[in-house]
Amino acid sequence: MLSAISRGRDVAAPARAVPEETAVALVYDGSTEAVMMATPADLEDFAVGFSLVEGIVGSPGEITDLSIVAGPAGIELRLWLAAPRADAYGRRRRRLAGPTGCGLCGIESLDEAMRPARRIASDLSVASTDVAAAISALEAAQHLAHATHATHAAGFFVPGRGLVALREDVGRHNALDKLAGALARRGIAGAGGVVVITSRVSVEMVQKTAAIGAPVLIAVSAPTALAVRTAQAAGLTLVVMARGTGFEVYAGVERLRDLAPHG
Template identity: 60%
Template sequence: MTDPVRIVERIAWRGGRLAPGERAIPEEAAIAFTYNGSSYAVMMATPQDLEDFAVGFSITEGIVASPHAIEQLEVIEQDIGIELRMRLTEPHASAFHERRRYLAGPTGCGLCGIESLDEAMRAPASIADNVMFAPQDIMRALAALESQQVLNAQTRAVHGAAFYTPSQGLVAVREDVGRHNALDKLAGALVRRGVSGAEGFAVVTSRLSVEMIQKAAALGIPMLVAVSAPTALAARTAQAAGMTLVAVARHDGFEIFTHPQRIKEERTLHVVAG
Protein backbone atom coordinates (compact mmCIF):
# COMPACT_ATOMS: atom_id res chain seq x y z
CA MET A 1 0.00 0.00 0.00
CA THR A 2 1.17 3.54 -0.77
CA ASP A 3 2.91 5.22 2.17
CA PRO A 4 0.67 8.04 3.51
CA VAL A 5 3.73 10.21 4.27
CA ARG A 6 6.53 11.21 1.95
CA ILE A 7 9.85 12.85 2.87
CA VAL A 8 10.90 15.51 0.37
CA GLU A 9 13.85 17.84 0.11
CA ARG A 10 13.19 21.54 0.45
CA ILE A 11 15.02 24.81 1.05
CA ALA A 12 13.83 26.98 3.92
CA TRP A 13 14.36 30.68 4.42
CA ARG A 14 14.54 31.51 8.11
CA GLY A 15 16.57 33.90 10.18
CA GLY A 16 17.58 35.82 7.09
CA ARG A 17 19.24 32.92 5.28
CA LEU A 18 18.50 29.92 3.03
CA ALA A 19 19.19 26.41 4.26
CA PRO A 20 18.54 22.97 2.72
CA GLY A 21 16.61 20.30 4.58
CA GLU A 22 13.73 17.87 4.49
CA ARG A 23 10.01 18.02 5.19
CA ALA A 24 7.42 15.28 5.78
CA ILE A 25 4.32 15.90 3.63
CA PRO A 26 1.11 13.86 3.28
CA GLU A 27 0.57 11.70 0.22
CA GLU A 28 -2.55 12.24 -1.85
CA ALA A 29 -4.01 9.65 -4.19
CA ALA A 30 -7.02 9.25 -6.46
CA ILE A 31 -9.45 6.87 -4.72
CA ALA A 32 -12.21 5.40 -6.88
CA PHE A 33 -15.39 3.99 -5.34
CA THR A 34 -17.03 1.30 -7.46
CA TYR A 35 -20.15 -0.72 -6.67
CA ASN A 36 -21.02 -3.91 -8.53
CA GLY A 37 -18.76 -2.91 -11.39
CA SER A 38 -20.05 0.66 -11.75
CA SER A 39 -18.09 3.80 -10.87
CA TYR A 40 -19.63 6.22 -8.42
CA ALA A 41 -17.01 8.73 -7.28
CA VAL A 42 -13.33 9.53 -7.47
CA MET A 43 -11.93 11.30 -4.43
CA MET A 44 -8.50 12.72 -3.70
CA ALA A 45 -7.58 11.34 -0.28
CA THR A 46 -4.83 10.09 2.01
CA PRO A 47 -4.11 6.43 1.15
CA GLN A 48 -4.60 4.84 4.55
CA ASP A 49 -7.53 3.29 6.47
CA LEU A 50 -9.15 2.62 3.11
CA GLU A 51 -11.49 -0.14 4.31
CA ASP A 52 -12.88 2.30 6.87
CA PHE A 53 -13.16 4.93 4.13
CA ALA A 54 -15.11 2.58 1.84
CA VAL A 55 -17.60 1.54 4.52
CA GLY A 56 -17.98 4.97 6.10
CA PHE A 57 -18.45 6.76 2.77
CA SER A 58 -21.03 4.19 1.67
CA ILE A 59 -23.05 4.77 4.84
CA THR A 60 -22.78 8.55 5.13
CA GLU A 61 -23.65 9.00 1.44
CA GLY A 62 -26.76 6.84 1.87
CA ILE A 63 -25.69 4.07 -0.50
CA VAL A 64 -26.15 1.45 2.23
CA ALA A 65 -27.52 1.60 5.76
CA SER A 66 -25.30 -1.10 7.22
CA PRO A 67 -21.87 -2.60 6.49
CA HIS A 68 -23.65 -5.96 6.10
CA ALA A 69 -24.99 -4.72 2.75
CA ILE A 70 -21.41 -4.82 1.42
CA GLU A 71 -20.77 -8.49 0.80
CA GLN A 72 -17.31 -7.98 -0.68
CA LEU A 73 -14.68 -5.22 -0.45
CA GLU A 74 -11.37 -5.18 -2.27
CA VAL A 75 -8.65 -2.52 -2.23
CA ILE A 76 -7.05 -2.58 -5.69
CA GLU A 77 -3.89 -0.50 -6.02
CA GLN A 78 -3.07 0.66 -9.54
CA ASP A 79 -0.40 2.90 -11.06
CA ILE A 80 -2.78 5.86 -11.35
CA GLY A 81 -4.67 5.41 -8.09
CA ILE A 82 -6.56 3.02 -5.83
CA GLU A 83 -9.92 1.39 -6.45
CA LEU A 84 -12.23 0.51 -3.57
CA ARG A 85 -14.18 -2.24 -5.29
CA MET A 86 -17.40 -3.20 -3.50
CA ARG A 87 -20.15 -5.67 -4.24
CA LEU A 88 -23.55 -4.92 -2.74
CA THR A 89 -26.24 -7.38 -1.76
CA GLU A 90 -29.78 -7.08 -3.04
CA PRO A 91 -31.87 -4.96 -2.97
CA HIS A 92 -29.05 -2.44 -2.46
CA ALA A 93 -27.37 -3.34 -5.74
CA SER A 94 -30.52 -2.63 -7.75
CA ALA A 95 -31.17 0.60 -5.85
CA PHE A 96 -27.62 1.75 -6.54
CA HIS A 97 -27.91 1.20 -10.27
CA GLU A 98 -30.97 3.46 -10.28
CA ARG A 99 -28.88 6.37 -9.07
CA ARG A 100 -25.42 5.57 -10.46
CA ARG A 101 -23.32 8.44 -11.67
CA TYR A 102 -19.79 9.05 -12.79
CA LEU A 103 -18.23 11.84 -10.76
CA ALA A 104 -14.75 13.25 -10.23
CA GLY A 105 -14.70 15.13 -6.93
CA PRO A 106 -12.12 17.54 -5.49
CA THR A 107 -10.28 16.90 -2.26
CA GLY A 108 -12.79 16.52 0.56
CA CYS A 109 -15.84 16.64 -1.69
CA GLY A 110 -18.87 16.24 0.51
CA LEU A 111 -21.69 16.13 -2.06
CA CYS A 112 -20.87 13.11 -4.18
CA GLY A 113 -23.27 11.44 -6.56
CA ILE A 114 -25.90 14.10 -5.89
CA GLU A 115 -28.36 14.58 -8.73
CA SER A 116 -30.74 17.21 -7.35
CA LEU A 117 -31.07 20.04 -4.86
CA ASP A 118 -33.49 17.86 -2.89
CA GLU A 119 -30.75 15.27 -2.38
CA ALA A 120 -28.16 17.89 -1.46
CA MET A 121 -30.52 19.43 1.09
CA ARG A 122 -31.83 16.12 2.42
CA ALA A 123 -33.18 16.25 5.95
CA PRO A 124 -30.77 14.58 8.36
CA ALA A 125 -31.78 11.72 10.63
CA SER A 126 -33.31 12.79 13.95
CA ILE A 127 -31.00 12.44 16.95
CA ALA A 128 -32.17 10.87 20.22
CA ASP A 129 -31.94 13.16 23.24
CA ASN A 130 -30.91 10.63 25.87
CA VAL A 131 -27.28 11.43 26.60
CA MET A 132 -25.46 14.17 28.53
CA PHE A 133 -21.90 15.47 28.47
CA ALA A 134 -19.84 17.71 30.72
CA PRO A 135 -17.68 20.61 29.49
CA GLN A 136 -14.68 18.66 30.77
CA ASP A 137 -15.52 15.85 28.34
CA ILE A 138 -15.11 18.25 25.43
CA MET A 139 -11.82 19.64 26.73
CA ARG A 140 -10.43 16.14 27.34
CA ALA A 141 -11.45 15.03 23.85
CA LEU A 142 -9.74 18.04 22.24
CA ALA A 143 -6.52 17.44 24.15
CA ALA A 144 -6.53 13.72 23.41
CA LEU A 145 -7.16 14.22 19.69
CA GLU A 146 -4.28 16.63 19.36
CA SER A 147 -1.90 14.14 20.98
CA GLN A 148 -3.07 11.24 18.79
CA GLN A 149 -2.89 12.90 15.37
CA VAL A 150 0.18 11.00 14.28
CA LEU A 151 0.03 11.94 10.60
CA ASN A 152 -0.58 15.62 11.33
CA ALA A 153 2.32 15.68 13.80
CA GLN A 154 4.54 14.61 10.91
CA THR A 155 3.09 16.80 8.19
CA ARG A 156 0.96 19.62 9.69
CA ALA A 157 -1.25 19.22 6.64
CA VAL A 158 -4.16 16.88 7.42
CA HIS A 159 -7.52 16.96 9.19
CA GLY A 160 -8.52 14.70 12.06
CA ALA A 161 -11.82 13.21 13.21
CA ALA A 162 -12.29 11.35 16.48
CA PHE A 163 -15.03 9.70 18.52
CA TYR A 164 -15.11 10.13 22.29
CA THR A 165 -17.14 8.55 25.06
CA PRO A 166 -16.97 9.67 28.71
CA SER A 167 -16.34 6.10 29.86
CA GLN A 168 -13.65 5.12 27.32
CA GLY A 169 -12.09 8.36 26.13
CA LEU A 170 -11.08 8.42 22.47
CA VAL A 171 -12.45 5.30 20.80
CA ALA A 172 -11.09 5.95 17.30
CA VAL A 173 -9.11 8.60 15.41
CA ARG A 174 -8.81 8.93 11.64
CA GLU A 175 -6.88 11.47 9.53
CA ASP A 176 -6.99 12.61 5.91
CA VAL A 177 -6.16 15.56 3.70
CA GLY A 178 -9.92 16.01 3.24
CA ARG A 179 -12.13 16.85 6.21
CA HIS A 180 -15.08 14.84 4.82
CA ASN A 181 -12.76 11.92 4.17
CA ALA A 182 -11.53 11.93 7.77
CA LEU A 183 -15.13 11.85 9.02
CA ASP A 184 -16.06 9.08 6.58
CA LYS A 185 -13.09 7.02 7.73
CA LEU A 186 -14.13 7.54 11.34
CA ALA A 187 -17.67 6.43 10.48
CA GLY A 188 -16.32 3.29 8.88
CA ALA A 189 -14.12 2.51 11.88
CA LEU A 190 -17.09 2.82 14.24
CA VAL A 191 -19.57 0.69 12.30
CA ARG A 192 -16.98 -1.99 11.58
CA ARG A 193 -16.31 -2.24 15.33
CA GLY A 194 -19.99 -2.22 16.18
CA VAL A 195 -19.73 1.07 18.11
CA SER A 196 -22.98 3.04 18.30
CA GLY A 197 -22.72 6.71 17.41
CA ALA A 198 -25.24 7.45 20.16
CA GLU A 199 -22.71 6.50 22.85
CA GLY A 200 -20.51 9.59 22.55
CA PHE A 201 -19.62 12.56 20.34
CA ALA A 202 -17.37 13.36 17.39
CA VAL A 203 -14.57 15.93 17.27
CA VAL A 204 -13.22 17.34 14.00
CA THR A 205 -10.33 19.68 13.33
CA SER A 206 -12.09 21.54 10.53
CA ARG A 207 -14.90 23.94 9.81
CA LEU A 208 -18.47 22.67 9.91
CA SER A 209 -20.53 22.75 6.74
CA VAL A 210 -23.93 21.17 6.21
CA GLU A 211 -22.66 17.87 4.81
CA MET A 212 -20.57 17.29 7.95
CA ILE A 213 -23.80 17.49 9.95
CA GLN A 214 -25.58 15.13 7.57
CA LYS A 215 -22.77 12.56 7.78
CA ALA A 216 -22.64 12.66 11.59
CA ALA A 217 -26.43 12.44 11.83
CA ALA A 218 -26.39 9.32 9.64
CA LEU A 219 -24.57 7.60 12.52
CA GLY A 220 -26.87 8.98 15.21
CA ILE A 221 -24.06 11.04 16.76
CA PRO A 222 -25.72 13.44 19.25
CA MET A 223 -22.96 16.06 19.42
CA LEU A 224 -20.38 17.34 16.96
CA VAL A 225 -17.43 19.41 18.17
CA ALA A 226 -15.24 21.46 15.81
CA VAL A 227 -12.27 23.75 16.20
CA SER A 228 -13.72 26.23 13.68
CA ALA A 229 -17.06 27.98 13.38
CA PRO A 230 -20.06 26.44 11.57
CA THR A 231 -21.85 27.83 8.58
CA ALA A 232 -25.34 29.20 9.19
CA LEU A 233 -26.85 26.34 7.19
CA ALA A 234 -24.93 23.80 9.27
CA ALA A 235 -26.30 25.34 12.45
CA ARG A 236 -29.88 25.29 11.12
CA THR A 237 -29.49 21.68 10.02
CA ALA A 238 -28.09 20.62 13.38
CA GLN A 239 -30.94 22.40 15.14
CA ALA A 240 -33.51 20.60 13.00
CA ALA A 241 -31.81 17.23 13.53
CA GLY A 242 -31.63 17.63 17.30
CA MET A 243 -27.83 17.61 17.27
CA THR A 244 -25.74 19.63 19.71
CA LEU A 245 -23.26 21.74 17.76
CA VAL A 246 -20.14 22.88 19.59
CA ALA A 247 -17.64 24.98 17.65
CA VAL A 248 -14.70 27.36 18.04
CA ALA A 249 -13.45 24.73 20.48
CA ARG A 250 -9.96 25.66 21.65
CA HIS A 251 -7.78 25.24 24.72
CA ASP A 252 -9.57 28.11 26.47
CA GLY A 253 -13.15 26.94 25.90
CA PHE A 254 -15.85 26.53 23.25
CA GLU A 255 -19.16 27.90 21.98
CA ILE A 256 -22.49 26.02 21.87
CA PHE A 257 -24.68 26.81 18.86
CA THR A 258 -27.55 24.31 19.10
CA HIS A 259 -29.26 22.09 21.69
CA PRO A 260 -27.23 23.14 24.76
CA GLN A 261 -29.32 20.87 27.00
CA ARG A 262 -26.89 17.99 26.41
CA ILE A 263 -24.06 19.86 28.14
CA LYS A 264 -24.34 20.12 31.90
CA GLU A 265 -21.82 22.11 33.85
CA GLU A 266 -20.33 20.22 36.78
CA ARG A 267 -20.83 22.20 39.94
CA THR A 268 -18.81 21.78 43.11
CA LEU A 269 -20.82 21.81 46.33
CA HIS A 270 -19.30 24.28 48.76
CA VAL A 271 -20.06 23.59 52.41
CA VAL A 272 -19.81 26.55 54.73
CA ALA A 273 -18.67 25.68 58.26
CA GLY A 274 -20.95 26.87 60.99
Protein backbone atom coordinates in the same frame (compact mmCIF):
# COMPACT_ATOMS: atom_id res chain seq x y z
CA MET B 1 5.89 10.13 2.11
CA LEU B 2 8.15 12.88 0.76
CA SER B 3 10.20 15.31 2.79
CA ALA B 4 11.73 18.72 2.20
CA ILE B 5 14.92 20.56 3.09
CA SER B 6 14.18 23.60 5.26
CA ARG B 7 15.63 27.07 4.63
CA GLY B 8 15.54 29.95 7.07
CA ARG B 9 14.97 27.64 10.03
CA ASP B 10 17.08 26.02 12.67
CA VAL B 11 19.36 23.65 10.75
CA ALA B 12 18.90 21.08 13.49
CA ALA B 13 15.13 20.99 12.97
CA PRO B 14 13.85 17.95 11.07
CA ALA B 15 12.51 18.46 7.54
CA ARG B 16 8.73 18.42 7.28
CA ALA B 17 7.12 15.32 5.83
CA VAL B 18 4.58 15.63 3.01
CA PRO B 19 1.40 13.53 3.03
CA GLU B 20 0.33 11.44 0.06
CA GLU B 21 -2.77 12.40 -1.92
CA THR B 22 -4.27 9.92 -4.35
CA ALA B 23 -7.35 9.66 -6.55
CA VAL B 24 -9.63 7.08 -4.94
CA ALA B 25 -12.67 5.83 -6.85
CA LEU B 26 -15.62 4.23 -5.07
CA VAL B 27 -17.08 1.64 -7.43
CA TYR B 28 -20.33 -0.19 -6.64
CA ASP B 29 -21.36 -3.24 -8.64
CA GLY B 30 -19.13 -2.08 -11.47
CA SER B 31 -20.34 1.57 -11.55
CA THR B 32 -18.25 4.48 -10.26
CA GLU B 33 -20.13 6.53 -7.68
CA ALA B 34 -17.44 9.09 -6.81
CA VAL B 35 -13.76 9.88 -7.16
CA MET B 36 -12.15 11.54 -4.15
CA MET B 37 -8.66 12.90 -3.58
CA ALA B 38 -7.65 11.15 -0.37
CA THR B 39 -4.83 9.89 1.79
CA PRO B 40 -4.30 6.24 0.76
CA ALA B 41 -4.66 4.78 4.26
CA ASP B 42 -7.53 3.10 6.13
CA LEU B 43 -9.23 2.55 2.77
CA GLU B 44 -11.49 -0.25 4.03
CA ASP B 45 -12.83 2.18 6.63
CA PHE B 46 -13.24 4.82 3.91
CA ALA B 47 -15.22 2.48 1.66
CA VAL B 48 -17.54 1.31 4.44
CA GLY B 49 -17.97 4.76 5.98
CA PHE B 50 -18.74 6.48 2.68
CA SER B 51 -21.25 3.77 1.85
CA LEU B 52 -23.02 4.23 5.19
CA VAL B 53 -23.14 8.02 5.44
CA GLU B 54 -24.26 8.37 1.82
CA GLY B 55 -27.06 5.87 2.38
CA ILE B 56 -25.82 3.38 -0.19
CA VAL B 57 -25.96 0.67 2.48
CA GLY B 58 -27.61 0.50 5.87
CA SER B 59 -25.00 -1.71 7.52
CA PRO B 60 -21.55 -3.13 6.68
CA GLY B 61 -23.15 -6.55 6.23
CA GLU B 62 -24.84 -5.32 3.04
CA ILE B 63 -21.41 -5.14 1.40
CA THR B 64 -20.71 -8.66 0.18
CA ASP B 65 -17.22 -8.01 -1.18
CA LEU B 66 -14.66 -5.22 -1.01
CA SER B 67 -11.37 -5.14 -2.89
CA ILE B 68 -8.70 -2.45 -3.18
CA VAL B 69 -7.19 -2.25 -6.66
CA ALA B 70 -4.26 0.09 -7.26
CA GLY B 71 -3.52 1.38 -10.75
CA PRO B 72 -1.29 3.98 -12.38
CA ALA B 73 -3.94 6.72 -12.05
CA GLY B 74 -5.09 5.93 -8.53
CA ILE B 75 -6.96 3.37 -6.43
CA GLU B 76 -10.33 1.75 -6.98
CA LEU B 77 -12.38 0.58 -4.01
CA ARG B 78 -14.58 -2.06 -5.61
CA LEU B 79 -17.67 -2.94 -3.59
CA TRP B 80 -20.39 -5.46 -4.35
CA LEU B 81 -23.77 -5.08 -2.69
CA ALA B 82 -26.21 -7.67 -1.43
CA ALA B 83 -29.76 -7.74 -2.75
CA PRO B 84 -31.99 -5.79 -2.33
CA ARG B 85 -29.41 -3.03 -1.86
CA ALA B 86 -27.89 -3.84 -5.23
CA ASP B 87 -31.28 -3.44 -6.91
CA ALA B 88 -31.95 -0.17 -5.09
CA TYR B 89 -28.53 1.15 -6.07
CA GLY B 90 -29.13 0.25 -9.70
CA ARG B 91 -32.42 2.17 -9.70
CA ARG B 92 -30.72 5.15 -8.08
CA ARG B 93 -28.01 5.17 -10.74
CA ARG B 94 -30.56 5.09 -13.55
CA ARG B 95 -32.57 7.91 -11.95
CA LEU B 96 -29.57 10.20 -11.54
CA ALA B 97 -28.27 9.68 -15.08
CA GLY B 98 -29.94 12.65 -16.80
CA PRO B 99 -29.80 13.77 -20.42
CA THR B 100 -26.45 15.50 -19.92
CA GLY B 101 -24.89 12.20 -18.95
CA CYS B 102 -23.05 13.70 -15.97
CA GLY B 103 -25.04 11.74 -13.41
CA LEU B 104 -24.92 14.62 -10.91
CA CYS B 105 -27.14 17.24 -12.55
CA GLY B 106 -30.71 18.38 -12.13
CA ILE B 107 -33.20 18.41 -9.28
CA GLU B 108 -32.34 14.93 -8.04
CA SER B 109 -28.78 15.94 -7.14
CA LEU B 110 -29.98 19.19 -5.53
CA ASP B 111 -32.45 17.26 -3.41
CA GLU B 112 -29.70 14.84 -2.42
CA ALA B 113 -27.31 17.64 -1.47
CA MET B 114 -29.97 19.33 0.68
CA ARG B 115 -31.37 16.16 2.24
CA PRO B 116 -32.46 16.49 5.88
CA ALA B 117 -29.97 15.09 8.35
CA ARG B 118 -30.94 11.99 10.27
CA ARG B 119 -32.75 12.87 13.51
CA ILE B 120 -30.58 12.12 16.54
CA ALA B 121 -31.87 9.64 19.11
CA SER B 122 -29.60 9.68 22.15
CA ASP B 123 -29.90 10.68 25.80
CA LEU B 124 -26.15 11.29 26.14
CA SER B 125 -25.13 14.40 28.05
CA VAL B 126 -21.63 15.82 28.41
CA ALA B 127 -19.85 18.36 30.59
CA SER B 128 -17.74 21.31 29.53
CA THR B 129 -14.71 19.39 30.76
CA ASP B 130 -15.53 16.65 28.25
CA VAL B 131 -15.29 19.17 25.41
CA ALA B 132 -11.82 20.24 26.50
CA ALA B 133 -10.76 16.62 27.05
CA ALA B 134 -11.98 15.61 23.58
CA ILE B 135 -10.05 18.41 21.87
CA SER B 136 -6.92 17.66 23.88
CA ALA B 137 -7.10 13.94 23.08
CA LEU B 138 -7.64 14.62 19.37
CA GLU B 139 -4.66 16.96 19.18
CA ALA B 140 -2.37 14.46 20.90
CA ALA B 141 -3.37 11.56 18.64
CA GLN B 142 -2.86 13.24 15.25
CA HIS B 143 0.39 11.56 14.27
CA LEU B 144 0.12 12.36 10.56
CA ALA B 145 -0.78 15.99 11.22
CA HIS B 146 2.14 16.36 13.61
CA ALA B 147 4.49 15.13 10.89
CA THR B 148 2.99 17.10 8.00
CA HIS B 149 0.81 19.98 9.26
CA ALA B 150 -1.34 19.25 6.19
CA THR B 151 -4.09 16.84 7.23
CA HIS B 152 -7.42 16.84 9.02
CA ALA B 153 -8.64 14.45 11.68
CA ALA B 154 -11.95 13.13 12.95
CA GLY B 155 -12.20 11.35 16.27
CA PHE B 156 -14.80 9.65 18.43
CA PHE B 157 -14.67 10.49 22.11
CA VAL B 158 -16.62 8.62 24.79
CA PRO B 159 -16.95 10.44 28.14
CA GLY B 160 -15.27 8.38 30.84
CA ARG B 161 -13.27 6.35 28.29
CA GLY B 162 -11.54 8.92 26.14
CA LEU B 163 -10.74 8.86 22.44
CA VAL B 164 -11.68 5.41 21.11
CA ALA B 165 -11.11 6.00 17.37
CA LEU B 166 -9.37 8.51 15.13
CA ARG B 167 -8.79 8.78 11.39
CA GLU B 168 -6.72 11.31 9.43
CA ASP B 169 -6.83 12.41 5.80
CA VAL B 170 -5.93 15.33 3.57
CA GLY B 171 -9.68 15.88 3.19
CA ARG B 172 -11.92 16.72 6.14
CA HIS B 173 -14.88 14.85 4.65
CA ASN B 174 -12.71 11.81 4.01
CA ALA B 175 -11.46 11.75 7.59
CA LEU B 176 -15.04 11.71 8.86
CA ASP B 177 -16.06 9.01 6.37
CA LYS B 178 -13.10 6.90 7.53
CA LEU B 179 -14.14 7.41 11.15
CA ALA B 180 -17.69 6.31 10.32
CA GLY B 181 -16.34 3.14 8.73
CA ALA B 182 -13.98 2.42 11.61
CA LEU B 183 -16.81 2.70 14.14
CA ALA B 184 -19.17 0.53 12.10
CA ARG B 185 -16.57 -2.17 11.49
CA ARG B 186 -15.80 -2.30 15.22
CA GLY B 187 -19.46 -2.31 16.22
CA ILE B 188 -19.22 0.97 18.15
CA ALA B 189 -22.58 2.78 18.32
CA GLY B 190 -22.44 6.47 17.52
CA ALA B 191 -25.12 7.31 20.11
CA GLY B 192 -22.67 6.70 22.95
CA GLY B 193 -20.11 9.37 22.18
CA VAL B 194 -19.19 12.60 20.41
CA VAL B 195 -17.52 13.34 17.09
CA VAL B 196 -14.65 15.81 17.24
CA ILE B 197 -13.09 17.33 14.12
CA THR B 198 -10.23 19.66 13.21
CA SER B 199 -12.05 21.63 10.51
CA ARG B 200 -14.81 24.16 10.03
CA VAL B 201 -18.35 22.79 10.15
CA SER B 202 -20.10 22.69 6.79
CA VAL B 203 -23.52 21.14 6.27
CA GLU B 204 -21.93 17.90 5.02
CA MET B 205 -20.05 17.46 8.28
CA VAL B 206 -23.33 17.78 10.18
CA GLN B 207 -25.08 15.33 7.84
CA LYS B 208 -22.28 12.76 8.20
CA THR B 209 -22.19 13.11 12.01
CA ALA B 210 -25.95 12.63 12.16
CA ALA B 211 -25.64 9.56 9.91
CA ILE B 212 -23.14 8.12 12.41
CA GLY B 213 -25.75 8.73 15.11
CA ALA B 214 -23.49 10.82 17.35
CA PRO B 215 -25.48 13.40 19.36
CA VAL B 216 -22.64 15.93 19.69
CA LEU B 217 -20.25 17.42 17.12
CA ILE B 218 -17.24 19.34 18.43
CA ALA B 219 -15.07 21.38 16.04
CA VAL B 220 -12.04 23.60 16.43
CA SER B 221 -13.35 26.06 13.85
CA ALA B 222 -16.60 27.85 12.98
CA PRO B 223 -19.82 26.63 11.33
CA THR B 224 -21.76 27.84 8.32
CA ALA B 225 -25.30 29.11 8.84
CA LEU B 226 -26.72 26.14 6.94
CA ALA B 227 -24.76 23.76 9.16
CA VAL B 228 -26.28 25.40 12.24
CA ARG B 229 -29.82 25.16 10.89
CA THR B 230 -29.27 21.54 9.89
CA ALA B 231 -27.89 20.66 13.33
CA GLN B 232 -30.86 22.32 15.03
CA ALA B 233 -33.33 20.43 12.84
CA ALA B 234 -31.56 17.13 13.52
CA GLY B 235 -31.37 17.62 17.30
CA LEU B 236 -27.56 17.62 17.13
CA THR B 237 -25.52 19.52 19.71
CA LEU B 238 -23.03 21.72 17.82
CA VAL B 239 -19.97 22.91 19.74
CA VAL B 240 -17.51 25.04 17.75
CA MET B 241 -14.38 27.15 18.20
CA ALA B 242 -13.33 24.63 20.84
CA ARG B 243 -9.82 25.58 21.85
CA GLY B 244 -8.44 25.02 25.29
CA THR B 245 -11.32 25.39 27.71
CA GLY B 246 -13.28 27.86 25.55
CA PHE B 247 -16.01 27.05 23.02
CA GLU B 248 -19.29 28.26 21.53
CA VAL B 249 -22.57 26.30 21.33
CA TYR B 250 -24.87 26.93 18.37
CA ALA B 251 -27.37 24.10 18.83
CA GLY B 252 -28.46 21.60 21.46
CA VAL B 253 -27.07 23.31 24.55
CA GLU B 254 -29.37 21.11 26.67
CA ARG B 255 -26.87 18.22 26.28
CA LEU B 256 -24.20 20.25 28.08
CA ARG B 257 -25.38 19.54 31.60
CA ASP B 258 -23.40 22.31 33.27
CA LEU B 259 -24.61 24.93 30.76
CA ALA B 260 -28.17 23.88 30.07
CA PRO B 261 -30.81 26.33 31.31
CA HIS B 262 -32.75 25.12 34.35
CA GLY B 263 -36.44 25.34 34.95
